[in-house]
Amino acid sequence: MSEVATVVVGWGITFVALATYSTWVVLRGKGIGQELGIGEIEQSDVEKDTSATTDS
Amino acid sequence: MPGANSAAKMTATPVTRVLGVSALAATALMAVLGLIVSPPDVIQGEAVRMLYVHVPSIWIAYGSFALTSTSSVLFLRRSRRRADQGRHYDRLAGSAAEVGVVFTAITLITGMLWGKVTWGTYWQWDARLTTTVLLFVTYLGYLALRRLPAEPTVRSRRAAVMALISFVNVPIVHYSVDWWRTLHQKASLSVGRRPEITGEMYWTLLYSTLAVTILATWLIIHRYRVIRLEELRDEEGLEALIASRLNKDVGSH
């Protein structure tokens, strides 16, 4: 594999891995939210919520 | 459901949305700088561009594992006083460890590819590579331990102890290139040592680290919130199970 091909594959794997993991995290959150019946509340509630609160 | 409203506040907020968009923009700029703007290396040529994903990835992994350890210590201190205290530290430890494992995997893969074009081999069992793969496996074990069926507080305590044991390897990985003879080169940047990287490459490396840090922060926050949702779902499932059992008992009498 040439230098350029190696760089393209390396960066490609990195970006695909991070994009896949990020999507999985977001979709899992949405999925469980819907299971718990908070998906719709989440959207409207979040629009109003200006503070980035955690439960801590 | 009492937890539902609070859980809603724990999902995406304007701040994390801004952070997410920033991460996206920052990584796009990182690609432009790392792949187009920064120059090729005098010896390695184009292969040097692997530096901008490989090195920041392991730094983020170190940082994530440090966060896991700190949170684990805080969890152990809090949970000793009251069983339900310090749950958020446990969640933070778990989310940071998972993100750390993702970045360690990226470090290993990009390192192997970079090794093939520079060293002439994908893998060698030298001290740096051996300790890094050990780090990856240990934290995979940590994540597996978090999924073992057990009473939540007991499971979190076990995981916290495992996190502290696993962290011992982080300084070993970092200093392995100084303590032993390795095929892997010495650290690209070290505190108190003049960097051996010229201008544009140096700034691209620092910028890439910043971009990946923003992305990792966004990931850790979101993963934390998903863990909280998973806990809520489990609690709800348990409550439903108890309720159905009680109904059955009442019905049979």
Next chain:
Amino acid sequence: MDLTPLHEVEAPSDLRRRVHRRRRWSVLVISAVLIFAMAFITAQGLRNATLFFRNVDEAVEQRSELGERRFRIQGRVIPSSVKSESGLTTFEIVHNCVVASVLHSSDPPELFSSPWIPVVLEGHWIAGEVMTLGGNDSHYFSSDRMLVKHTNEYASANEQRVTEEPPEGFLDQCSFEVPAAAS
């Protein structure tokens, strides 16, 4: 009639506490054994990795004890010494002013062509008279595997050119002169 029990009956909570304490001790002992085992395995693993290669000067000094044993040797390639013929590459490597002649039998990695590049070679000593930059030698190193050990120095190809000069200070203490590479 005496109704006092012969053995004092333990309250259930006391019993539970004792069982817990015993269990905690066993968990501690098992953890200690596991940690010790992990440390032992790591130490054993690292002992192999610690001597990943011998530098040229060490490999020459230990020549009699190494015999025909396979090991890894590390040194910088002297650019003017590189010759390739019918799949074989001959060159000289140097470290701490000690030079060794090498006969290499596989395709070298791409970066091998960079002047003064440090390489790690896998192979063994073979007895045979050779003439090196450092003088006459009774052995040469026969290798079939080459790894390029690049450094942590990065410089822009737009600003710097590849130079045939040895790294700064690398040959300062050496008694021999390095001839310019044949272009």
